[in-house]
Each structure stands twice: as C-alpha cells, then as structure tokens.
Amino acid sequence: MVSTIDASARSKALDIIKSSMREIIEQIEKGEKPTLVMPKRTLTNTIYDYKHKMLLLGPELQKRSFTDVNEAKKFMQTLLMASIIYDALRNNEYPTIRDLYYRGKHSITYKSIDGKRVSENTWDEQRESDSVIRDLEVLLSVLREDLLILSKEKGKVVGNLVIRSGDDVIDLSKMGHGAYAIEPTPDLIEFVDIDAEYILVVEKDAVFQQLHRYGFWKKNKAILVTSAGQPDRATRRFVRRLSEEYNLPVYILADSDPYGFYIYSVFKAGSITLSYESERLATPTAKFIGVMMTDIFGDSIFRKIIKDREARKILEEITPGITDLKPKTPYLSESERSNFIIKAKTRDLERAVELIGYRVAEVCIEEKDAKNKIKKKEGLTGYPWFTTPQWVRELCIFFNTLSKLEIEAMASKGLKFLADKYIPEKISTGDWID
C-alpha cells in the first residue's frame, strides 16, 4: 500500500539516525563521555546572510554531555526522541509532532544518590518535546519532514504543472473548481512538467478561490498558490523548490498591513527563531507585489514627511537612497479609500516596529497616543530585509495613516480589476518590492 518513494525516504532516514547514534556508541566503547555536538539554535548564533539573503545558523556549536548534570536531561530527551522516531520509521508510521509528544511523555522513577525515590517526567508540555525535535533536526542536518514526520497542511496549488507524488502523476491544471492540497513532505514531490512564467502566492484562500475560478492562472500562465494565512513549512518548501528548480519569480499578494508584510517575510527569509530551516524553506527571491500602502495612498504623504529636514536626514541614514524613489500614484480613489481602510490596532503598530525598527516609527508617527503605544519597542532595529528604501516608505505611510487594507477591498473594485489590471500591471511594470 505504501508508496516506493516513502519506502526509500524511510530507509534513508533510518540510516541517518543510525549513523548519528553509532557515534555515541563509539564514544562509550572508547570510554569517552557520551556527548552530542550540534549547531547552537540561539538568536546570537542566527546570522542574516546578505549575499544569499537568508537567515542562517552561525558557526557556534553546543555540546550536550550525558555526564554533565546540567545537560543530562536534554541529552536523554534527545536520545529518547531519536529512538521514538526510529521506531516509528521502522514500524511504517508517520507521526506528527503532537504524536511524538504523547509517545515520549511518561514518568521515570529512579533512586537518587541519597537513596530517595525520585520521579521525573520526560517532558511536560509539547513546547519541550518540540524543542527536542528541533535539536534533532540540527544534529542530523535534516528537516523533520525527511524523517517522515507529518503535520497539518493548509497550502493549495493549481496551474500548468504536472507532479509525481507517491505513486501518482497529477496534473494540477485539471483540478476543476477545487485545488491540489500540497503534501506535508514536499521534498518527495517530483516535478514532471511545467508551463508557467511565475508563481503567484495569495495569502487568503478566498481570494485564491476567486482568481482560480476566474481563470487567472490560465490567462497569465501562473502557478497559483495559497498559504491560507501564515504559511506552513510544506507550502514554503514547495514554493522554494518550484521557484529554484525552474528559476521562476515568486510574487506574494497579501493584505496591506504588518501581518501581511510578515507573511511575505516568512516566505522570503524565514522565521528569525527557526533560522536553521530557512536554508531549505526560504525563497530569498520572493517579491511583495501588494497590496502596498502606496497602492492605497500614493506617496504624497511620504513626500510630505521627508520635506522635513530632520526626518529626511534620519531616514536617509537608515536607508540611503530613500529620497530617490520614483513617485507612485494610488489605485484607489478618495472615496474608495474611505470605505475600504481599516484602523490599525496596537498589535499592528507593534508588529510594524518589529519589522522596520523603532526609529522609522518615531519619525513617521504623528499621533501622540500611537507614539506612546510603541514606546516599549524602543531600541528595536528591525529585520535587515525590511531596511530598504521601498519598505521604509511603505511603513512610513502606515505609521502616518495608521490604516490597513485587505486584498478583498481590491477585489471588491471588481474581480476584473484585480485579475486583469492590478496584478498583471504590477508584474509587467515591475511594481513590487524585493
């Protein structure tokens, strides 16, 4: 019943775990203290590689020794998790991280040095077992998907693309009004045939449905993907592989708010706390196509801000070249704007500061109340990939207007407008942010 692809992935994974654990056995046989050595998964060891435009783990290593009282528990948790995963692989299973948490959760009772009976849990919360899985990923230099650990998966795709998954060949241009739900192990997909010029990733499933139904991908030779909100690992890996292997541009269409900008950021550079994944999950060439603040407001607000000498100086210092940006005209009329925009919440403001840093916010926010709300974020410098003239302009307009806008508002101007004008025009004129 099980596909040959899974069978070979399984035996590969078993070998990887076996050879890593063999090292421990060798240490013991040599009389050494059993020790695990793996890259450090800390923020200080997370580096943004400007050349590859990716978050990567740095060179720092950490050791987990069985005989060190501070490390013994972590050492044992790691070995416990490795053995559970090993057993699952051997038993033809496909555990989830929730499963693995349950499988390993139990109490160990032992006699302490002073003769007391002590009982300790392997782990209490899933947070703990998840962290152990991450340790194993960096220890073994694999992603959990390579160990056939599955997870829920929201990503969908349609387009002129033929894939082989499991034992089936699937034509993703023949999905009717439905779509193909991406598998949780996208590295096991084989791309058989493709006829596309770019990949359009839509944040919202409902907008994906509209564009799909309208025939957008046929008309524009696009591969249409939705992440249905915050993208999961499989969707990110799928987009990355497709763009890399066929050298296709990736455009992200998300809401015009810090949450939408963050979704672009996760596709492009990955999560800052899970940088070890980025090397395989991030798509550094991904471009934000919209909805931009400048699509809503144009850039007159921004030009007014940088008329102020002091503001201009600070913003030029943060991103040289910001005063040379080409002017932009909005897609929305005054009355559409007033019907469509939504007031930003404190959480939006805070997230925006996390993206771009406190200084941009300080220069652009006029409202006192809003200024106070983000005081606690003072000192934040923002993510390197957001510190570009275009993004600073976008965020500056956000901070000044304290407004946001959903893709649906663009669709409500007419699906024709969204599908036949807005998206194709932005792509053909290069009106995106890299």
Add this chain to the structure above:
Amino acid sequence: MVSTIDASARSKALDIIKSSMREIIEQIEKGEKPTLVMPKRTLTNTIYDYKHKMLLLGPELQKRSFTDVNEAKKFMQTLLMASIIYDALRNNEYPTIRDLYYRGKHSITYKSIDGKRVSENTWDEQRESDSVIRDLEVLLSVLREDLLILSKEKGKVVGNLVIRSGDDVIDLSKMGHGAYAIEPTPDLIEFVDIDAEYILVVEKDAVFQQLHRYGFWKKNKAILVTSAGQPDRATRRFVRRLSEEYNLPVYILADSDPYGFYIYSVFKAGSITLSYESERLATPTAKFIGVMMTDIFGDSIFRKIIKDREARKILEEITPGITDLKPKTPYLSESERSNFIIKAKTRDLERAVELIGYRVAEVCIEEKDAKNKIKKKEGLTGYPWFTTPQWVRELCIFFNTLSKLEIEAMASKGLKFLADKYIPEKISTGDWID
C-alpha cells in the same frame, strides 16, 4: 475560460433574483407598499424535526416594508445586496461575503423631513452585511453558493471517487500524498463513479494526513475527509451529498472533548443559529465514532454514578433507557490514560453544559469549584440530538473526570492501532453514537 457549469449556475441565479425582484416591481405598479416576505430567522422559529433529525425553520414569516420606518433600512439593505450580487453575477465575478461587505459599504446622504442633511452608512460592520446575505438566502430559498458567492475552504478528500468539477474529471484516488481540496460550491460537483463502503470524516488535518499516508482508505474502502477543525459549509454539503446520493454511512472521528462533540453536532444537525442551512448542509445520519469518553475510561465511573438512587432517577427521567446501556471496556490502560489526558478548561465545561443541559452536569460533577463555574448555565436543557442515553453517559463521564483527550493520543499508541484496530473495530462492531 469559465466552465460551462458556472455559466449555467450563473444564469439560474440571475433568474432567481430577477423573479423575486419582479414581485417588488409588481407591488409598486399595483400601487401597493413594496414589501419583502421571508421566513423568520429567529431561535423561536427554529424547530428540531425529530423525524428528519434536523434543525429547520418553522412556519413563521417576517415582513419588511419599505414604508415602515422601522423596516425601511433593512428593506433597502436587502435590495442593495440583491443588486450587488446581481451585478457580480452579470459581470462573471465570484464575490466573497467580505467582498460584498466592501462593495456595498458607503454613505448615503439625504435631506430629512425637517430639511437637515443627514448621512447614513449602508452598513458599518460585516456582521450587518452578512445578516443581509442570510436574509436573501431565505428570501430566495437558495444557499449563497447557488449565487456563486465563494468563501475560503478547508475541506479535503481522498478515496475511490471520481468527480466532475468545472470542466475536469478528477480521480480522487490518484492524489499521491496530497489531497483534493473541495471547491466552495459543492453542489456543482458531479459524482461520476464511486467504490466505497463508508465516509470517515477526521476532525484533524494531521491525523487525516497520517491515515491517508498509511493507506487507510484503500484498505478499508473508505472516502477519507478532513474538515480541518470546525467544518465549513462546503465540507458539510459535500459530505451530505455524498452520503445521501450513495446511501453511505458517515463516521465522525474527533477529539474527545466538548469541542469535538460539537463538530460532530455541526455535521449532524447544523448550527442552531443558522437552521435554514441545515436542510441542505446537515447529515442527520452522521455517527460519532470516537474518541469517546468510554474509550478512555470505560464505563465504571458512570456505573458508580448511577448506583446512587437519586442520580439514577434524574438521569432516567432525562433519557429513559440509560440504565440499560451495554457495558464498555476502555482502549487505554491506566498508565496511558495518565499520560494522555488533558485537564478540561472552564470553556470546555460550559460548552458541555450547552450540549447536554445543566441537569446532567449537576448530577455528575463532584468538584465544587467546577460546579460553581457552570452555575450561570443553569436552566439550559441541551440540544435534542444529544439527549440520548449514550451521550448522557459520555458527558457524565466528562463531568466527573473533567478530562479530555485528543485523537493524536490514540495515534501515539501506534498508527497501526488507530488504523487497523480502533477505527475498523468500532465500525464493524457498531460501537458509535448515533
């Protein structure tokens, strides 16, 4: 580009709106006051039909007259929405309810009787426009999907099933490791061929992935569906159609907690506040296969409770026959239980009372603190379809243990256990709750 199926759905929808609006024109031409008449969408007009096992709207009607100052706004909102949807249909669009909210949102300025300029918004929040869409659905006797209103869609399916959707014929047994994402308008699907004995609906996407990958649906001739949490309209309609048209039993596999029980309830009877949909969305034959409280604890706890004469009297009164239930043995050992169960939260307790009524809770809860927490729910009688001996036993055990359990805990006993023993055994022995 647009499929012929959509074209015909579109022209049908246009006709329905046109003929309904023609009535208004006729009223005006006859010199009558323009009035809309539609079934009342209130709780008092919501009836549980014991024969069809469904929530339905009762016979009460409501009128919306243009010339009644209290109804004029609602009347105009309804006509505004009808005209927006009509335009969208004519323009080959596929709006979402969010779209429709944006499309209609604007201010109307007019002179009041006393000569003042007054400005009023068509609607302010989506709650308002959504309610207008529901009014239109009952006015026109259609579901919004019949008007080609799309929405996000989480449901997925795999199995020996061939469908026609749009212009494509799709074999749902050839989806590789991925799945088929159900379209938002499942009434436009044509079932071409099927070879299955039952439909298994899994609440959790991650468990769906595991069972799919394990080949469960091939081995058991099942159509495997996931709602990925709370089911959306399309998934419910898809399951209903499939079960009805092929007379297939539907089994729901959800977490063992009031939230999981509620998911079964939505599939089976529909939402109590949206009963007008149930006629087409609910699957009254759906059975809850697990995870049951009795799968975890057996029924000794329950038998202890009904040893008490007073408790037995009350529970017999609520559901005659409760003392005749066959005994049940648990699937979990003592130590598995202690590792797997999760403490129920106040929200779980409250939801459980909503399902089964306050009296069952009162009889079964021993803990004082928990008793106090649900005091405010006093008087609730529960849903009719939960007032059965089996469900009362389940909830009684829940109230007594204040514990819940996830499907993943069952999977962590081994996917083999879940796929080859637990599910097939429960189905073959009829160990479900109707």
